[in-house]
Amino acid sequence: MNTRDWPIRAKLTALVIGPVTALLALWLFATTLTFGPALDLLAARTYLYDLGRPGEAAVTELQRERRLSVVQLAGDAALPALAEQRARTDRAVAELRRRVDGEALRDAADGLLDTRLDQLASALDALPAGRGFIDARKVDRAGAIGLYSGMISSAFQAFAAMANSPDTQLNREALALTALGRARELLGQTDALLAGAITAGRYAEGEHEQLVRTINNGRFLAEDAVADLPAGERTEYQRLTEGPDFVRLRALEDLLIRSPELPARFDVPGWDASQIGVWRSMRDFELRGADGLAERSVPMAVGILVRLGAAGVLGLLAIVCCVLVALRVGRSLARRLTGVRTAALEMAEHRLPDVVARLRRGEEVDVAAEAPELDHGGDEIGEVGRAFNEMRRTALQSAVDEVTLRRGLNEVFLNIARRSQGLVHRQLALLDRLERQTEDPDELAGLFQVDHLATRLRRHAEDLVILAGAAPGRGWRNPVAAVDVVRGAISEVESYDRVDVGEVQPAGVLGRAVGDVIHLLAELVENATTFSPPASRIDVTGRATPDGYAFEITDHGLGMSPPALATANRKLSRSPEFDPADSARLGHFVVARLAARHGVRVELRPGTPGGVTAVVHLPADLITEEPALGSTGPGPRGAVPDGRRMARVTRLGGGPRTRPGRPGRERGDSAVVALPAARTSSGVEPAADGDGLPRRIRRRGTVARPRPTPADAPSSRTPDEARQAMSALQAGTARGRRDGARAAEAAAGTAPSPPEPVRAPQPPTATERDA
Template sequence: MAGRKRSIRFKIFAILLVPVTALVVIWGFTATLTVQRGLELLRIQTVYDNVVVPTQTLISELQRERFLSVHYLATSGTSHSELDDQRRRTDAAAEQLGRVSRNAADETPPAMRDRVEQLVRQVGRLDDVRDKVDDRSLSRLDAIEQYSDVAEIGFQAYDRLMISPDLDLVEQTKAVILIGRSREIASQQSALVTGAQVTGRMSTDERDAFSGLVGKRRLLYQLGVGQLDSELGRPFLSLNASPVYTTFLGMENEVMTRVRAGQPLPPDAIAWPTSAEALIHSLTDLSGSASKTLADRAVPLARGVLWNIGIAGVLGLAAVLATGFVSVRFAHRLTRELIGLHTAARTLADQRLPSVVERLRRGDDVDVAAETPTLVEGSDTREVENLGQAFGSVQRTAVEAAVGQADLRRGVNKVFLNLARRSQSLLQRQLSMLDGLEQEITDPDMLERLFGVDHLTTRMRRHAEGLIILSGAAPGRGWRDPVSLYDVARAAVEEVEDYLRVDVQVPHGHALAGAAVTDVVHLLAELAENATIFSPPHTRVQIRGEMVARGFAIEVEDRGLGVAPEEMHHLNERLSNPPEFDLADSDRLGLFVVGLLARRHGIRVSLRPSPYGGTSAVVLLPKELVVQNRVTDFSVERLVPPAPAPAPALALTPLGDGADEQAHDGGEDALPRRVRQASLAPQLREEPRPGPDVWSREEPGAGGERRSDEESRDLFSSFQSGWRRAQEES
């Protein structure tokens, strides 16, 4: 099954739709990523204010509580009011973090939000650790590890802060986080050293822990400061050269040396908490400033990204619109050119070529150059122009072929006309010679043969006239005065081979215009002969006529087998609109000639079924061709040469068959009455014999005896004499 047909406009738009759609998708994807990047940069400020700062505050409070808890575990006192105050501050910081972090829940990365919520929960579970601290059932190192595990969750939340697509900003954030972790380790060191000051020594586990903390702090601090850019790293470099850091570093080195040697803490270790707290406070301030600077950097970056996305969006949208406009314009132009080419081709096929063919059929001259204009003009598409040139070549070839066929047809028509004219001239001379011989010969047998040859010659002349009609010319015979329609019908029957089977029932008093007499005789002869050919030999063919509202109708009816409805419809079409003559279609030349003759005089010829099973051909002569006034006497010589019988009413049977002769009786437009033995030599004339008149409709005597040869000769002599006299009178 054939697929659905699509227009070329649809296919062009479908072709253009793919790249345009791809461009729109790419532009939309890029715009989405860029917008997302800008929004992420804008989210940094919100996350910093609602998550980073509260988390940093909570971690600081945890570090302070850890320091005080280790100090309480190292002493033997029972008062821990300061520790209780710090615990309340830690809980308040956790509550604050839980509350404000919800304000930035949509902007906070899910992993970071999970860590923040976990940090708040872990702070809420510190009661167990606090109880152990109060009961002194927890060692100093275990307390440091318990509080450090909770603080680690906060630093893990920092690690999930990487929400910026800017790599430089991400790298600087990591550096600040490393410094923050080093500050956390310094706080652990401070707690561990403070707890060991009471006894002046560290346990083996504490020494190992302290040694590990020193290495980790220094490594993280160096990595963090080393990754900062000049703007962010400058304060930390200043801190490294400050007394705060150098003092802490000196004390760290001294404690580290004694710890590794297993010696007691140095006497100045008592100043460790003060020095460590000063360093931790400085690192906290510098880390906070660095974080604030990074957050502030994200805002202009976000604005720049948004500006970029705005510019890119506008430019991208403009590119998409421009692409769509150009694509649609080119598609529309190409479609318009193809539609114009299609319209020109359809006009060529439906109007111009049929018009050229019709003009050539009428015999008009056709200028090939004028009839083959350029189909496509001003096209800027090479393929369309080439296609238009190809159609132009086809157009030119088709017109040239039509002209050539018309020339060939005219040539064939000229051949037809030339041969037909020659045959007509020879046949006319032959008819004249036969007429002369019929007037001179008195031998009945020879006269009978001459009449037969005369009849054949008359039919041959009709066929010659048929060739003339097919060639588009008019026969040479013609009448100036009107002729009785009855005589026209008789003359037509005389040109039919089986004329004895045709009965004429056409009323007198109506005549046919002289200009149409020859063609109507030929038309009726073709129909009558067609009726005799396609009906059984024992049946009769009726020719009837009567005056009707729109003219004079003549019906030729046979009683044959009839014609199928489809075939009859086809024949009526050909009779009403005769097609161009096809040399290959020679089976129905008679009907084709009838159609041409009918079209020449505006006569309507139609076939219809007969009530007797045969076919009726109705010929409607228009009123313009029918005359009702005085009618000129009819001379058969002008239309047809003498035949064995003048009309269907005059049925002449060959000699010796016992049939009667019949003649029409009376009438001003009838054939002249024959006078018996008028044309015979005196010595051949005989006295009339008693019996029926040879021209009457009476049958022979009851005995049914046949006429003698002498009677037959008398009959033909009388017929010849009457015919000659009729010719002289007309």
């Protein structure tokens, strides 16, 4: 037996109490093994008088009622004797039920007998319904015989379960007597079948075959049971079978077996007389045998109990002495070892976790005060205590060093992230200036691509800030429309051109949460594009809910298994501690922290028919009315005014689009925002018809690029040309709407406020799968 990992108290208990426990178990086993059979022997009388006698009386009355019921079914009129017999049967059954439900029999019965008693009670419950079928003649003679025979069979099964004595000879005799009772029951069935056939004047279909089987089975059971009886009882039964009733009954049975039809001159009175005589002789023989078994079991039980009492008292005295010696020897050793164990558990479960929690909160900890010396003596137990003292000081010092290292690592992350953010913001400002100054479409497209990469770099820098436990610096002063938040998130994704923006219901997101919501949505959209086929589309929608606003991002990839979804949702539902070992799931950490900062709920659900749907639910305190066009402004915390980058998605080659059949926002059915006119390679001028929409014109002085020769010209418009055309069209549309809005405000007597450019975040690379 390997006891290396046992606790100290268990080892001491095994050393001191083990032999005593083994001795006690042996004593209990011997006592139970002897006491149980003694009780079984004493219960034999209980079985006989509480189950055997009343059960045999009930079986007898049921056999008589069965015969009369068959005779009534074979005739044309009701038998008055049947009603009287039913009354006698009810009294016998009631007495049997009373004894079966009594505490004496139930306490003495084992599990098998208890089950058989319940089955007997259930079988007797069918007696009233069966009588009703017989009176209504809804059953035939065979059915009536089967009804009563089933109840009688349940009684004999209960009688057989009483043979649980520890003495095998007694059990053999009890089972032999039960088998003789079954043979007598088969004789009763034969009599009932023959009585019905005689009354009807012929056998019903199948009755003769059943009669033959019943006679043969009864003979077999009787011969087999007699072989297990003692010699004296076997001789007595042999004398009974040689009597005139047995001989005449055997001859009549042989006649019935040989004749397929009812014999014309069958000796009915002879049959009745011999059958009654044999039946009573067998019954008296069984009762005498049962009484003899009960009487013989009592002396055997008394002798067993006397021997058990002597052995039990001596064994108990030996056990008590061993226990007293063992307790006296092991008490002091167990007390000292328990003290060492308690001190170790106190440090491991309470003091050390409390010190680590205080260190993480930035509190100062005195290692010497938190790890006082413990004195446990100068023997081996004292040496263990001193070693534990040293180990405790080392553990506390290691915790201090680990928290200090983690704090320094967070500072390094934050320092690197802030520097990267500063460089990226300066790069974005420079790109913005270059984009304003560039008129060549190809160069402008290249600058937009660099702008897109810089925006993604900025998101990665913000990831470092979040990992360090700080908040990113981007922010907005005013609310931003929900559709612009979606566009800003899409613009930070590498595969933005695969994203379809569906219906985004009008709403505004408070400026203090815009940057974090854009970052959170961008991480989820990035995951959707990364873990779905390159040719598939990503659907993004937004809808108002009773308690806030919900964005849904759906991809059509392979999806995630239910365990993986459950694990991811557990991580997203709380703000976990950053674990450097889980670098492949940084997106989960970033999304969870951003969501926890504003009380946002993020949940991943299986898509239909495939893929994953990420649901981002913003609480009501972050949602307001949708702001008017051009009202979004930069934040007051030094955030770069890059809201215009929300509108730059289409500059890199198409960008997100509204899926067919889904309504867009009221101000523009496309999921893109047009570029400012100053960024396109064509000029604009107001329309002459006053519809507010500008007309694009070619700028003079623009260096014309050489046109390709007809031989080199492609057969259709290239993607770059299509992108430029769409960009110019969107730019003109947006400018026309802004000019129209200013004109309407001027006509109404209000001074329009100059629009503040808003720069939106743009996509990061897909480096991890978070959903």
